[in-house]
Amino acid sequence: MIWIEKSGLKVGIFPALEVIAPRLHIYFFSRNGGFSKPPFDSLNISTSTGDTTGPVRRNRDLIMEWIGMEKRSLAECEQIHGSGIRTVSRGGSYRGTDGFITSSENTGLAISTADCCPVFIYSPPEDVLAALHVGRKGAAAGIIPTAMERLRTEFRISPPLSVAVTGPAICRRCYRINGRIASEFSSEVVSEREGEFFLDLPGAVRHQLTKEGIPQGNIFSSPVCTSCDRESCFSHRRDRGRTGRHWSVAFMRERH
Numbered sequence: 448m449i450w451i452e453k454s455g456l457k458v459g460i461f462p463a464l465e466v467i468a469p470r471l472h473i474y475f476f477s478r479n480g481g482f483s484k485p486p487f488d489s490l491n492i493s494t495s496t497g498d499t500t501g502p503v504r505r506n507r508d509l510i511m512e513w514i515g516m517e518k519r520s521l522a523e524c525e526q527i528h529g530s531g532i533r534t535v536s537r538g539g540s541y542r543g544t545d546g547f548i549t550s551s552e553n554t555g556l557a558i559s560t561a562d563c564c565p566v567f568i569y570s571p572p573e574d575v576l577a578a579l580h581v582g583r584k585g586a587a588a589g590i591i592p593t594a595m596e597r598l599r600t601e602f603r604i605s606p607p608l609s610v611a612v613t614g615p616a617i618c619r620r621c622y623r624i625n626g627r628i629a630s631e632f633s634s635e636v637v638s639e640r641e642g643e644f645f646l647d648l649p650g651a652v653r654h655q656l657t658k659e660g661i662p663q664g665n666i667f668s669s670p671v672c673t674s675c676d677r678e679s680c681f682s683h684r685r686d687r688g689r690t691g692r693h694w695s696v697a698f699m700r701e702r703h
């Protein structure tokens with residue numbers, strides 16, 4: 448992933464995807480370029496942690512204008528750290544869900560995060576796209592295998608032909624967990640330093656995606672850690688909850 452600066456916003460993109468999947472658009476918005484005041488500075492898209500509606504609305508409008516999509520075409524999920532996934536064909540607010548699947552063109556799928564991992568799965572032959580909010584609870588609850596099962600059975604995708612893209616998330620040096628949580632994950636993604644446990648959430652996501660049959664070479668992972676990169680990212684853990692949320696948005700453009 449590289450950061451690009453365009454029209455006042457700093458946005459993470461994967462240039463190789465434009466060649467592999469020209470109809471797929473995925474944008475990882477940073478915290479830069481918006482209207483919110485500290486500690487929500489500045490491109491915060493959520494009022495859930497105490498920011499006011501005025502700047503949040505302006506930030507959301509700014510992003511939609513940047514993408515070139517109408518607000519009503521964007522699907523947002525409640526994000527309750529579960530494994531619920533909805534199939535959608537239009538925008539809106541969907542309760543009780545942490546992910547989406549769509550085969551509709553120009554339907555934007557939005558995931559908001561500040562340490563959790565935004566995950567997108569795309570299968571070019573069927574033109575089907577999934578967006579998932581994956582924190583440690585969602586990962587342990589199996590949101591990735593749940594999504595892959597739906598994609599295989601309902602949309603007939605072939606995992607070896609699919610592409611997965613993961614955005615900025617908290618890294619294995621920053622994510623301290625307790626022993627009980629450590630026991631929920633395979634030892635490959637938990638490390639121990641001076642009697643404390645640390646989770647490699649991006650590693651756990653990659654591990655689950657490869658276990659589901661997506662080849663390593665088809666997985667594009669952002670190296671950015673939300674906690675390490677204070678300038679570009681909100682981090683719930685680093686800032687002890689006093690922070691905003693950034694958006695990751697993906698959609699498929701229509702054929703020309």
Ligand SMILES: [Zn+2]
Nearest residue numbers: 618621672675
């Ligand atoms: Zn870090």
